[in-house]
Amino acid sequence: MGPTGAGKSSFINTATGNKTGVGHELESYTSSIQIIKLRSLEISMHDITFVDTPGFDDTHKSDIEILTMVADWLKITYERHVKLAGILYFHRISDNRMAGTPLKNLHMFEKLCGKNALKNIILTTTMWDEVEGKTGEQREEELKKHYWKSMISQGSTAMRFENTEQSAWNIIDAIVNSHNERYAVELQEELVDMKQGLPETKAGQELYGKLQALVTRQHDTLQKIRASMKRHDDETILNVLREEYEDLRKQGEATVRDMEALKIPIGKRLRRFFTSRLGFLTFRRR
Secondary structure, three states: OOOOOOOHHHHHHHHHOOOOOOOOOOOOOOOOOEEEEEOOOOOOOOOEEEEEOOOOOOOOOOHHHHHHHHHHHHHHHHHOOOOOOOEEEEEEOOOOOOOHHHHHHHHHHHHHHOOHHHHHEEEEEEOHHHOOHHHHHHHHHHHHHHHOHHHHHOOOEEEEOOOOHHHHHHHHHHHHOOOOOOOOOHHHHHHHHOOOOHHHOHHHHHHHHHHHHHHHHHHHHHHHHHHHHHHOOOHHHHHHHHHHHHHHHHHHHHHHHHHHHHOOOOOHHHHHHHOOOOOHHHOOOO
């Protein structure tokens, strides 16, 4: 799992020797759950099944479509008494900051997995050929000390995928040879054991937190627009703020649609907030 373009499909293609269908950074190649089975004694003594999932920033699907797709697959496999041997979470070491899409994917990933499965998670960094050695090492250290600290302290491991077959199999072998007990991810237990609907799960509720954050950002941007107009700032500054506000409004509307599809209560205030322009586009200089 991981953001679009983080190297999920490339990892599987490298490990299995399949050179077709490598994902592109700007557009999602994996638009559905992809199952790749590997049965080769020349490569491994074990039958290995790779499961490739779209990121929660897919080019063609909304977050709720991705979550529903992943949830359905996890529910079906858990009902068949199949548990995951390990989970790889991919992150581009070439990203110079941990914000926006990568951070959103990480939060959703943590909610989906829960604490029990953390020992079977390998936090996998990719794109090492796109950064200088010292820069990559500094970013890796920051990930371990800050963003991944809690997961690592509870048993998760950080490893590098250096775009080679050997490094791919070093990671796979770490899972195969770990002898860790297989745990269901929290989303499976919520859906099957606790018989919760997707909106009641922690992963589903993460979408509500996303909406609340958008409300705060949109409100702050609106205040900046009004202050800028009072100061008679340059039109370029005002246009940048307007574009930022409009982008937030569109994100909010998309999130509202996602939550309505999940039947998560939104509330009249939030719905009204995101389905109006609050009049700022009608403001004119005097």
